[in-house]
Amino acid sequence: MPSPFPGMDPYLEMYWGDIHTRLMSNASRQINLELPEDLQARVEECLRVVADGAFDGTIYPDVFVVETPDVEPTGRQTANAVQIAEPLVLILDDAPTARHIEIVDLRDGSRVITAIEVLSRSNKVGLSGVQAYRKKQRTYLEAGINLVEIDLLRDGDFVLAAREEPIPAEYRTPYRVCVRRASDLNRIEFYRAPLRDPLPNIPIPLRPSDADVVLQLQPLIDECYRDGRYDRLNYQSDPRPALSGEDRAWADEVLRSSGRRTNESKIR
Numbered sequence: 001m002p003s004p005f006p007g008m009d010p011y012l013e014m015y016w017g018d019i020h021t022r023l024m025s026n027a028s029r030q031i032n033l034e035l036p037e038d039l040q041a042r043v044e045e046c047l048r049v050v051a052d053g054a055f056d057g058t059i060y061p062d063v064f065v066v067e068t069p070d071v072e073p074t075g076r077q078t079a080n081a082v083q084i085a086e087p088l089v090l091i092l093d094d095a096p097t098a099r100h101i102e103i104v105d106l107r108d109g110s111r112v113i114t115a116i117e118v119l120s121r122s123n124k125v126g127l128s129g130v131q132a133y134r135k136k137q138r139t140y141l142e143a144g145i146n147l148v149e150i151d152l153l154r155d156g157d158f159v160l161a162a163r164e165e166p167i168p169a170e171y172r173t174p175y176r177v178c179v180r181r182a183s184d185l186n187r188i189e190f191y192r193a194p195l196r197d198p199l200p201n202i203p204i205p206l207r208p209s210d211a212d213v214v215l216q217l218q219p220l221i222d223e224c225y226r227d228g229r230y231d232r233l234n235y236q237s238d239p240r241p242a243l244s245g246e247d248r249a250w251a252d253e254v255l256r257s258s259g260r261r262t263n264e265s266k267i268r
């Protein structure tokens with residue numbers, strides 16, 4: 001059974017770890033069907049940065065740091081037997097993997113030409129997460145890499161590679177996409193994605209000599225919904241974050257008319 005919503009299902013935001021993983025895999029497969037033979041889309045966990053033709057470093061996904069107050073004191077001493085102060089021990093814990101899609105040129109040492117970021121809460125919520133994402137964003141652009149950002153989360157800050165202030169009201173939709181081309185950083189393509197409409201088809205820029213390929217977002221979300229068995233979702237209460245105003249009333253009507261919410265249930 002498909003989602004009752006015509007576009008992005010807001011209830012999927014509550015299960016974003018799973019949806020994000022499925023979306024990455026499905027999107028890279030869809031893109032590879034359209035790419036020229038010498039290009040490849042692949043899901044990566046880090047970015048190899050090349051500047052001026054030379055390897056310039058690697059960006060890894062963020063990690064969480066967790067405090068372990070029950071760790072036994074180490075009593076460590078230096079080489080000359082002078083005891084040092086006891087530290088607070090911090091352990092790098094397993095974090096949700098911050099994957100992105102890279103399109104690489106196979107003839108040019110797998111040089112990255114386009115990065116596709118599907119935003120997660122770690123990119124949008126909390127000062128450290130936002131700052132880390134901004135740094136990665138700058139690195140993409142300074143390295144001459146096309147950047148496509150897909151934001152399907154209503155929660156968190158506005159972090160796309162565009163200033164929010166000049167965006168007109170009709171484009172300030174719950175979901176949005178930003179495309180920034182390395183060949184013209186002064187030009188930003190901003191795509192609206194209203195709650196009540198199917199998600200848009202968006203261009204994926206490649207090399208200047210290549211035509212854009214098209215990424216169809218709605219079929220990707222539909223696949224995630226179907227393959228993840230999200231037709232079993234409980235639609236009797238609000239999603240998180242909750243909808244408000246006219247969107248809330250509209251969603252209630254959609255769910256009732258599709259039989260996914262009973263007349264007895266009431267949004268709280």
